[in-house]
Each structure stands twice: as C-alpha cells, then as structure tokens.
Amino acid sequence: MDFNDTPEEAAFRAEARTWLEQNAKPFEGGGDENTPTFNEAEQLKRGKAWQKKKAEAGYAAITWPKEFGGMGGTPIQSVIYNQEEAKYDVPRGFFTIGLGMCIPTMMSYATKQQLERYVAPALQGEEIWCQLFSEPSAGSDVAGLKTRCVQEGDEWVVNGQKVWTSGAHYSDYGILVARSDPKAPKHKGLTFFFLDMKSQGVEVRPIKQISGASNFNEVYFTDVRIPDSQRLGEIGEGWKVALTTLMHERLAIGGGSGGVDIREIMELAQGLDLEDGPAIANAAVREKIADWYVRSKGLQYTRYRTLTALSKGETPGPESSIGKVVGAPKLQEISSFGMEMEDMGGILVDKADAPLEAAMQESFLWAPGIRIAGGTDEILRNIIAERVLGLPGDIRVDKDVPYDELPSGS
Amino acid sequence: MNFDFSDDQKFLKDQANKFLTEQCPTAVPRGVLEGEGAFDAKLWDGIKEQGWLGVTIPEEFGGLGLGHLELCVIAEEMGRALAPVPFSSTVYLAAEALLLAGSDEQKQTYLPKIASGELIGTFALAEGAKVPTPQSLETKLAGGKLSGTKIPVPDGDVADFAVVAAVTDSAGEASSVALSIVDLTDKGVSREAVKTIDPSRSHAAVTFDGAEADALGAVDAGWSLTRAVFDRAAVLFAFEQVGGADRCLEMAKEYATGRYAFGRQIGSFQAIKHKLADMYIKNQLARSNAYYGAWALSTDAPELPIAAAGARISATEAFDYASKETIQTHGGIGFTWEMDCHLFLRRAKLLSLCVGGARGWKDRLIAALERRNVA
Incomplete structure (x- = not known):
C-alpha cells in the first residue's frame, strides 16, 4: 500500500511536467482565475489557444484513439496529466462537455465523413x-x-x-x-x-x-x-x-464540487472569536469540523481507491458513485455554518466585509445548485440503491402509456 | 497509486472469511450472549491454529512476522462475524502495548505465548462512567504495587495478564501516568464479570489491592503510550466496524428484497432505498478512511494520530447508522430477540466506545490538525 506512481506512470508524469513547465505558467499568489468575474470573451480566447497547444502535444484527449487525434493512452495517464495541469494557471472548462460527452456520442453514431469534419476542430479548440x-x-x-x-x-x-x-x-x-x-x-x-x-x-x-x-x-x-x-x-x-451521452457524463463529472472545504472552515475558525474564546477552541465547532473532515478525506481516499483500480488497468468499483452525493451537502453545511460562526456579520457578502473574501457566502449560494446539477441527491441515491445494491426499480406508472396521455400537471 | 491491499492480503482475507463463515455463524456470538461462557472456546482454538494471534509478532518472538495490513484484513472479518473471542484485547491492545514499549525480556516472556494462544492479555484503562484522563484516574501505582478498580476491562475475567494504566505519586499531571503489566492471577487481584450492552464479549471489574506491577515503558510515559496504543487499536477496531457495518447493509438489503408490503417489495420504496444508499455511502467513506489508517499504521507514519482518528470517527458513524437502520428496515421482527439485528446493534455500540467515544476522537483530531496547521 503506497501512494506512488508505477515506473511507467512516473515517466509519463515527468513528461507531462516538462511539457507544462515549457508551455504554461504556474499560479501566482494562489488565485484561480477561472472565476466568473473575469472577462469571459478574453478567457475564451485564452482557452482556445491553450486547447490548441494541448491538442498538438497530444494532451487534449489522452484516452482517445490516435485515429481521432488522441494519444491512445490510459485513463490513469489522463488523471496524471490533469493532476499536473491543475498546478498551472491555464483556462479550463470550455471543452469538457464537448470532448467529454458530445464528441464521444458522435463517435458512436455519426458517419465517417461527419467525424472527419467535426472531431478535429473540437479537439483543437476551434469549435465548442x-x-x-x-x-x-x-x-x-x-x-x-x-x-x-x-x-x-x-x-x-x-x-x-x-x-x-x-x-x-x-x-x-x-x-x-x-x-x-x-x-x-x-x-x-x-x-x-x-x-x-x-x-x-x-x-x-x-x-x-x-x-x-x-x-x-x-x-x-x-x-x-x-x-x-x-x-x-x-x-x-x-x-x-x-444514455450513451449520460454514461460519458458520469465519467466526465465526479470531481470536486468547488467552493469551501476543510481548509477554509479551519482557517475561519482559527481566525474568529466566539463568546468563549477562539472559535476553533469551541467544542461544538470542533465536532462539526471533525465530521466534515472525515467526509472530505473519505472522498479523497475513495478517489485513491478508484485511481488504484485505473492504475492496475481494472474497472473502478461502484464506490466512485458517492462523490457528489457526499460532497454537495457537505459544501452546503460548511458554508452555512461558516456564516453562523460569523454571527450577525455573517449576512455580509462584499469581499471587503466578510472573512475569506466572502467565500462562505459565495458557496452558500452555490451549493443548492450542486445538489441538483448532474443528478439530484435523490436520483443519485436511487442509482446507488438500484444499480449498486441491486434493489428493485420503482413501480412506474408512465412506462407503457403514450406520452401525450401522461399527466403533466399543466 | 497503490491504495489497496495486495493479492496475498486479499487471499488471507478470503481465507479468514471462509473460516469464520464456517466456524462463526451468528449462532456462535449468540451462544456467548446467552450465557454459554465468557467466550467461544472452540472458535478460539481454531483461531490459534490459524496463527492469527501472532500475525504482527516478529518471528524471533514466535509470531508470523507479517504486518499490520494482514491484521487489518483479519480484523474486518472478525467484525463481520461478530467473533466472540478475546482477540482484540490480546492482539490489538496487549500485544501492541508490548511491541511498542516492552523490554526485550518482557517481549520474550509474553509475545511467544500470545502468538501460541497460551496467554490472553488485555488493557485496563476505564474506571466507570467517566472519561479517563491523567486527572481523573484513581488507580494508583506506588512502590511497585497497584491499588484501585478498573471497570469495564475487556476480557478481564479470562485474561492472564493486563496492561494497567495508573497514576503515580504526582497525580494530576500527564506525565504522572504509568503503565504496568500485572499478572491477573496474582493474589492482590480480584475480578468479577460485569454485565454490558454486548454480552457476546465479556468484560470484568478488576480490583487491585497491592498487586505486583511490572513497569512497562518509562514511568513518566504512560499516558502518551496509552494514546499510542489506542491510536493503533483504533485502526484495527475500525476494520471490525467496517466489517460489521457491511454485514448490516447486506442483512437490510436481503430483507428489503424478500419482504412485501402494500403489494410490493419494500426495497422498491424510495424511503428504504435512500436509507440503504446512505448506509452504502457511510460504509464506503468508513472503508476509505480505514484504508488510510491501515497505511499509516503499517508504515508507522507520523500521520497516524490523524489517520487513526479519521478511521475511528468514520467507522463509528457507519456501524452506528447501519446497525440501527437495519433494525428499522426489518420493522417489528428486527426488534425481537430471535433476529440477529440486536447482536449488531450491541456490538456497534461496544466498538464505538471500546477505545473511547467519537467525541473525544473528534477533539483529538482537531487538536492534531491545529498542530499540523494544515487541514
């Protein structure tokens, strides 16, 4: 049991690092520039340029076959590249849906001519x-x-x-x-x-x-x-x-939910005073942070288990399905409690007025969406119950009824 | 990334599973629960033959000289089977204490006999319904003699020796706790079985009245040694908890599939599905945290206190939830003596408190994070 790369993985990581060092710039001051406050048009231009560079080097679609312009690599190589790229200040996100879901669907159903027309421009960042x-x-x-x-x-x-x-x-x-x-x-x-x-x-x-x-x-x-x-x-x-698209969606999404986590709530608790002294010394605060810590780390180590399976060339087990259903409510709880620790001032949302540049407030208004997007908490529990645990499907009242006879509430 | 057990370790786990499935169906813990002895002697003999008592004991002391990862996979199966034997007291607590702090002579005296199954050991810390701390302990060590009462002591009624935490003369300071090895057959020791929430594992009140104490480790290191032993045991108990929690989920799943109400399988109702999905989620988080604990334990990593606390908190939450919600899924029948659900409810509560409750572990986790100043 260890957290090390295999020799082949280490070699791939070294190559990726070298390429990134030569082609991207590291973060300055730790700020992530992928925030909505940035000029989107400018960001998009940078994104397309970066995508083109990546595509030329083969890093834009590591797991795709070479005939489609991919690297013909393994899922673990894709993970390794993303881990390394995350240390650099590069624009991300514009191509995730296209390359993660749309083009793979095209690959299964489009004609040869269509693929020749559309795959390369998507990969090169020319078309989104x-x-x-x-x-x-x-x-x-x-x-x-x-x-x-x-x-x-x-x-x-x-x-x-x-x-x-x-x-x-x-x-x-x-x-x-x-x-x-x-x-x-x-x-x-x-x-x-x-x-x-x-x-x-x-x-x-x-x-x-x-x-x-x-x-x-x-x-x-x-x-x-x-x-x-x-x-x-x-x-x-x-x-x-x-369903083909949605299958790819599950592979494409499933990372973090964004927003505040243990680091931020610890920082806040170490910097604030409550009635009885520093917030971090308060028993109720400590207990809550400990609960979130084991959930946060539990997810991280669950990802390690998934990566281990990928590294061995195996199909990851169903445990990887728990990410969002744990992460999203945790985000909501942490951000809400962070504001509670700020007490009457917790309602302030200007970066200048609220601690951590209002990170708690921002996550508080973001978290409700994360619990819904890409499968609600409830749908995800149904999926775990039915597909992982093998419980019987729900009794359906709409299965064999013509669509236009279904009750719609409108 | 190789965050998994090796093929050999998985093979050992399968072997343990087969052995315990055959030798320890729930009738076995139920037998002990219903008063057929302090532990199941036949199962205990079988475990001795498997060599599990000496898994982590070096070969020079008569053990198998394997590692803690091997012990973790066995622990998971022991938890799954609710094995009613003095395994955890002897192996996770007494042997770990000796491996950590024993002199060469003490190791020579005890470890070979632990490995062979000749000696049952335990660790005596608790003194009734209070949090044991250097300030609250009342059992005293003076002039090499112990006096005071420890309750509950796991397997205290059947153990041959105990590692006992006691305050020395300068009570009230952390450094004033000392560990000693005590022969429980000594004339200065009296003991009596006590009733607990989980009678499938025996416990005793052990009273020392001038019992001979053999110092274990430096006299001023008792409290830090106790914490170190408990960190190690917490990881192993977490695996028992994960095993028990998974078994509860399986029982709930089986019942929810076979039981019909309102003209359908109850497992087709979302109220039941979501409950079982939550069990699955908690169990997976607990397993992942336990794996990290296993890594830290097996490599003696400086992260062990954090990893052990994480494993313990997560596993306690999982087994607590799974054991009570499997009863809920079963409905009325789950509340009866004949059904096995209560064996798991009892064991879950016992394991959640055996090396201290989650509240204390959460506090220590945050303290460790503060020390590291990185979350």
Whole structure:
C-alpha cells in the first residue's frame, strides 16, 4: 500500500511536467482565475489557444484513439496529466462537455465523413459543443421532455425550450434530444440530433441564478430546421443515444464540487472569536469540523481507491458513485455554518466585509445548485440503491402509456 | 497509486472469511450472549491454529512476522462475524502495548505465548462512567504495587495478564501516568464479570489491592503510550466496524428484497432505498478512511494520530447508522430477540466506545490538525 506512481506512470508524469513547465505558467499568489468575474470573451480566447497547444502535444484527449487525434493512452495517464495541469494557471472548462460527452456520442453514431469534419476542430479548440437535454418540465425525468421535432422531407423542424445549457452562448454546435412521436411511450418517441447553434430560430438567453450570477442558459427553438443527415441513431431511438451521452457524463463529472472545504472552515475558525474564546477552541465547532473532515478525506481516499483500480488497468468499483452525493451537502453545511460562526456579520457578502473574501457566502449560494446539477441527491441515491445494491426499480406508472396521455400537471 | 491491499492480503482475507463463515455463524456470538461462557472456546482454538494471534509478532518472538495490513484484513472479518473471542484485547491492545514499549525480556516472556494462544492479555484503562484522563484516574501505582478498580476491562475475567494504566505519586499531571503489566492471577487481584450492552464479549471489574506491577515503558510515559496504543487499536477496531457495518447493509438489503408490503417489495420504496444508499455511502467513506489508517499504521507514519482518528470517527458513524437502520428496515421482527439485528446493534455500540467515544476522537483530531496547521 503506497501512494506512488508505477515506473511507467512516473515517466509519463515527468513528461507531462516538462511539457507544462515549457508551455504554461504556474499560479501566482494562489488565485484561480477561472472565476466568473473575469472577462469571459478574453478567457475564451485564452482557452482556445491553450486547447490548441494541448491538442498538438497530444494532451487534449489522452484516452482517445490516435485515429481521432488522441494519444491512445490510459485513463490513469489522463488523471496524471490533469493532476499536473491543475498546478498551472491555464483556462479550463470550455471543452469538457464537448470532448467529454458530445464528441464521444458522435463517435458512436455519426458517419465517417461527419467525424472527419467535426472531431478535429473540437479537439483543437476551434469549435465548442454544448448538450441540450434538460427542459423546464423535464429534469430528473429527462425522458419526459417536450421539445418537438417533426420530419419534413429530408429536414426536421424543432420547436421547444431547453434549459441549464452550460456554454450555449459561446457554443458552435450542440447535441439535442427531442420528441418525434408523442403517441409512443415517453422513452420510445425520442430522436437525437446534432445541430449548428447559429441555426436560424435558436435563441440563447442567460439564466440568472439565486446568486445573481449567470453560469447557464436557456435555449429556445422556434422552427429550427435540422438536416436529417444530422440525426444520430434511428428515429424513435433517441433515448438509447442519450444514455450513451449520460454514461460519458458520469465519467466526465465526479470531481470536486468547488467552493469551501476543510481548509477554509479551519482557517475561519482559527481566525474568529466566539463568546468563549477562539472559535476553533469551541467544542461544538470542533465536532462539526471533525465530521466534515472525515467526509472530505473519505472522498479523497475513495478517489485513491478508484485511481488504484485505473492504475492496475481494472474497472473502478461502484464506490466512485458517492462523490457528489457526499460532497454537495457537505459544501452546503460548511458554508452555512461558516456564516453562523460569523454571527450577525455573517449576512455580509462584499469581499471587503466578510472573512475569506466572502467565500462562505459565495458557496452558500452555490451549493443548492450542486445538489441538483448532474443528478439530484435523490436520483443519485436511487442509482446507488438500484444499480449498486441491486434493489428493485420503482413501480412506474408512465412506462407503457403514450406520452401525450401522461399527466403533466399543466 | 497503490491504495489497496495486495493479492496475498486479499487471499488471507478470503481465507479468514471462509473460516469464520464456517466456524462463526451468528449462532456462535449468540451462544456467548446467552450465557454459554465468557467466550467461544472452540472458535478460539481454531483461531490459534490459524496463527492469527501472532500475525504482527516478529518471528524471533514466535509470531508470523507479517504486518499490520494482514491484521487489518483479519480484523474486518472478525467484525463481520461478530467473533466472540478475546482477540482484540490480546492482539490489538496487549500485544501492541508490548511491541511498542516492552523490554526485550518482557517481549520474550509474553509475545511467544500470545502468538501460541497460551496467554490472553488485555488493557485496563476505564474506571466507570467517566472519561479517563491523567486527572481523573484513581488507580494508583506506588512502590511497585497497584491499588484501585478498573471497570469495564475487556476480557478481564479470562485474561492472564493486563496492561494497567495508573497514576503515580504526582497525580494530576500527564506525565504522572504509568503503565504496568500485572499478572491477573496474582493474589492482590480480584475480578468479577460485569454485565454490558454486548454480552457476546465479556468484560470484568478488576480490583487491585497491592498487586505486583511490572513497569512497562518509562514511568513518566504512560499516558502518551496509552494514546499510542489506542491510536493503533483504533485502526484495527475500525476494520471490525467496517466489517460489521457491511454485514448490516447486506442483512437490510436481503430483507428489503424478500419482504412485501402494500403489494410490493419494500426495497422498491424510495424511503428504504435512500436509507440503504446512505448506509452504502457511510460504509464506503468508513472503508476509505480505514484504508488510510491501515497505511499509516503499517508504515508507522507520523500521520497516524490523524489517520487513526479519521478511521475511528468514520467507522463509528457507519456501524452506528447501519446497525440501527437495519433494525428499522426489518420493522417489528428486527426488534425481537430471535433476529440477529440486536447482536449488531450491541456490538456497534461496544466498538464505538471500546477505545473511547467519537467525541473525544473528534477533539483529538482537531487538536492534531491545529498542530499540523494544515487541514
């Protein structure tokens, strides 16, 4: 039992380090520049340039086969590269959805010509992709979506609305699932496409979140025409294609939730005084921090177990599924308690007024979204219960009923 | 990254699982619980034959000379099986204390006989319903003689010797606690079994009245040695807790699949699914924290106090939750004597307190983090 690289991993890490030293600059003063306050257009330009550099060196898609411009490497090499890259001040995030979910779906369903056209520009950072699944009335139950697609000759006409689309406002292409047959049961009447986000009738609007910031969009479709050649999978089999995407989503997401954790709550408790002296000396404070510590470390060591499996070339066990369902409520609890320690002043949100530049307040308004995005706490528990523990599925009242006869509450 | 047990260690775990599945079905701890003796002698003999008592004892002292990782995998299976034998007292506590602080002569005297199963040992710290501290301990060591009462002492009624923590003359200071080895058959020792929350593991009140004490370690190092022994034992107990918690989840899962109510399997209700998912989550966190403890213990890492506390807090939470929620999942039948659920509820509570409750470990964890000044 140790935390060391194998000789091959160490060699790969050394190569990655050398390349990063020559091509990226380390963080100065520890600040992460990937915050929404930065100029996004400027950031996007930097992101595209960095992506191109990475792609040329083979680091943009380490696990992809070489025929698609990847490195033909292993998942553990991908993890090692990301660990090393995280030490550098480089723009991240613009390509995660495209390269992690959209293009892998294309690889399973698009034609050879389409792949020749779209894969390389996505990898090089020239074109950005987004995913158009969730709708106002279809979140956890995404197969219940309403957006309609109707075939007219060799085109499809799409009308409806998508929501929570990250990056739609700067995306060039998107993958879309829409309802082609409302008379079929809901999973059977869906069809899957990719489309040009500049198509006529596509309108992207930012969503204002509870914090006031906008990190996601809603996307409206009004008589948007998509060539039938951009259909992925058979008509009515869109759900099957969507499951491919969602499988990749689980692989792509699953890291940290962002926001405050043990380091921040310790720093706050060591710097604040309560009624009876330093907060860190207070028994109730100590007990809470200890509880979060074992959850935080438990997740970290669970990731170590997953990495061990990857390092041995094995498939990781189901334990990797607990990350977000533990991390998100922990983030919410820590940030809320941090504000409580600040007492009456805890309501202050200006960086100048609140300790740690208002990190607790910022996380407090971010955490509710993390408990929902990419699978709610409740859906994740269902998944653990059914797929990991093998408990019976829920009794479904919508399985064999035509979509247009389902109660919708509207 | 190699954060896992080796193939050999996994093989040992499988062997332990097979042995205990055969030799220690729940009827065995139940037998002890219902008064068929202080421990299960047949199982104890089998464990001696397996050589598990000497896993961490060096070969020069008659042991197998393997490491703590091997002991961790055995501990998990012992916990899963609720093994009703004086294994933890002898191996996690007495042998660890001797390995840490024993003179060569003491090691020669005790370790070979621990490894062979001739001697049962234990560690006596608690003095009733209070937190044992250098300030609160009343058992005294003076002129090489011990006086005072320790209660509860795990396996105190059957152990041949005990490591005893006692205050020396200058009571009230941390440095005033000393450890001694005491022959429990000495004429200055009287002992009596006591009733506990988990009668499948025996405990005693042990009274010393001028009993002969053989100093273990430096006379002023008793308290820091006690903490060091408990850090080591905490990791091993965490594995027992993880084993027990996993077994509880399996029982709950099996029942939730086979039991029908309102015309369906109760495991198809989200209220039950989410409860079992939470058990799974806590068990996985506990297992991962226990692995880190195992790494720190097996490498004698400076992180051991933090790793041990993390393992103990997480494993205590997991087994506590799993043992009570498996009863809840079973409903009324889970509250009956005949069902095995209560064996796990009892063991979970015993293990959660045996080297001190989670509250104290949380306090020590934060103290260690403060010292390290990095979280």
